[in-house]
Amino acid sequence: MRNPEQTIGNLIDKSNLTIISYIDNDGFPISKAMLSPRQREGIKTFWFSTNTSSNKVKYFRENPKASIYFVNKRFFRGVSLVGMVEILETPEAKEKLWQDGDTMYYKQGITDPDYCVLKFTAKKGRYYSNFKSEDFDI
Template sequence: MKKNIVNLAENLMAKSEVVTLASVNEDGFPRICAMANVKSEGIKTIWMATGTHSKKTAHFLKNPKASVCTYSGGDSLTLVGNISVISDKEIKHDLWQDWFIEHFPKGEDDPEYCVLKFEAKEATIYIDEIFETVSV
């Protein structure tokens, strides 16, 4: 059963254009943002783009603990894990999307452009009325 529900969760994530991302702020409170799901690798690794000087980037540099969630038609997936702030030029180039130019006018080399790499440790899945929490 676990393998099947994980496959369903991977399909849910692959179809999710937007996810919510939670960081922990300087006062220890969760801070949730809607983010574009730039790329997902199953449910283990989720990639997002943001600003180098954003609040969430500052949070993750101090505390890499994070949560990502997606929802569609009654099905949901909540992941907990860690975020890395990535500024590697090759990775940024590989993940660049044309619409990013609205946020990063200097393009792929914009110093404000960075990538967040979320790596899940645990998944709580609710799909087709089946509820399961699994290690990732």
């Protein structure tokens, strides 16, 4: 892969679904579909909005290790990124990601206590394309 940030960034931008994985109390991985990240910086940092009351937030508070996966079904390409999640509940973090229509998920608006931000910071990844995989550091 000549330019990982561009190649993987394009795949991420065209994906409308993210699979996020976390570890439960018994040490098992749990994967969950989420909407695409609200924002990203390159292929290192991603921000997602989610419900504070969700299981993933509960488990991320106990173990911040995570992975996110993006796939291009048409060309059968994908990228898995592993890293750490921070749960952000500050007004600044919430305002940064708030979008029109979010009251559908967070009835009390931007100050809803059930609204928080997940900040995922990648450490390394694995890219799959053309029947082969390639590991890379971030």
